[in-house]
Amino acid sequence: MTAVDFLNLLIAAVLLAGIYAVMSVGMTVIYGVMKIVNLAHAGFMMLGAYFAYEFFERFHIDPLIGAALALPAFFLFGMAVHWLLIRWLPKSDQPTLSSLLLMFAFWLVLQNIGYLFWGNMDRSIFTPRTLTVLTLGPISISLLRLIVFFAAVLCVCALQLALSRSWYGRAMRALIQNPYAAQITGVDDERIARITFGLGTAFAGFAGALLAMLYSFSPDFGRPFLIRAFVIIVLGGLESVSGVAFGALVLALVETFSILYVPAGYQPAISFGLLVVVLLVFPKGIGGLLERKWRPA
Template identity: 30%
Template sequence: MDPDLALLLNGIVSGLLLGGLYAAAAAGLSISFGMLDVVNIAHPAFMVLGALLVALLWGATGIDPLILSVLLTPAFWALGAAIYVVYHHFFERRGDEAIQGLAFFFGVMFIIEVGLVLAIGPEQHFADAAYAGITWRLGEIDLPLRMLVPALVAFAAIGGLALFLRRSFTGRAIAAVAQDREALRLLAIDPVRIKRLAFGISIAMAALAGGALVVVQPVDAWSGHVFIGRVFAVVIMGGLSSLGGCVLAALAFGVVENVTASFYGPSWSPAVAFGCLLLVLAIRPQGFFGRVA
């Protein structure tokens, strides 16, 4: 096989696996930002918090990091629900969620990052899963399990979340809460309770993304900064509240970044990827699967 073609195919496959990580990171934000209209700028910090907790628990127990991330989701759901209660009481209820609410989440992000540095230090942490060193080969294409397994778990979690939102009464209420609160009240549904539940789910998804992240790469307290622009770009490209669009945008983003890095160097990959974001928004402002207002 031609070396350039082999490099391209491996770049595409690796980009799809990287897109699985982006999809896991962006799925929770798609709920909070797209469905609830809560601009949680601290979402990547929660993902890093989950990643570092998983790394510490893995070091203490040896349990697979992805299993640990699943076991952490109830605690992260409770944390997210508690944070939403504070956010609603001091900002959303008074109509101050635009600027003051955004500043609140900046503060939450800063508290998480500084708290992690004070608690465990600035060093990088990594969870060396049993399959992390295994690579499957399909001809000239490499499939590293340290990226394949987290990607499959991420897609399974997103699929389950999509079924919950589409098939359950509570899921449909979550999808409707940002569109028409008064209609929910007429159905005797408390919109605040629904948003508290949904925001908790978004933070629980951050814990799953953290488990995937710490298997793929080392993580420190400041690693969330790398993902802030990427996860918001993925959610916007996908169409805000569309999980299917979020996955498609994450895969596209991962492929563009990885192929660009393979041929032109990693310094070019963010510029090209965000250039594609601008192109998509110029042609289709509502994103891949978004609806025209």
């Protein structure tokens, strides 16, 4: 492999990591605060894709603006879903079967609502940007992937900043670290959970809208991404936004570069093999391992 090939692959992997990070971060914050494995995440992503599509088709609104609009819209939608369904779930500091079943059922409902409204046709968003390629000498980069990457990075950084600087972020982190102690100090866990679910849903919708620019989609959209999101959040240590970014980068690098040495058909086996290894060797994720290593004595 030449240096140019290597660089092209590295760029492809980093851009892919951006996509992976934005689609996983919503799932992580929801798991962190509420210990809910949000299987409906793929459904929210699918709705996000259609959200951008409808704005684009009906009002000719740029899908990037559509993706930005998806953030507040899905935030409110997520809060409504929380108020309607999630708040009735029994509270636990471990994932429960009832939450898993509820979210799975909700995903199926969303999927079927998708079929009801949009049918089974594959839709896609085609803009002049879709096939634009930036060429820097022998290196070519898809403009759209670059835009999606920067949008994803911007959002993940904004979330990280909000979590570390705002009162809400501190309350949320407190709930992740020790829910009982957080409640004693006056953190309203119900309110924080509602906001968190809204935030997680907003990120899922945003990710779906961004992905709609890159892929064709149908109401079944999101399934392969959901499985990868699992791998990423486990790699990242389940509860940390920076861990998600790290997990996304690891998965994207492994998936992209492993293909050079093993047939592409074994790509899923590599990803899930990585998941098994991490679960067995570093149950708190690679992020947790590094955190332990770098923690001051």
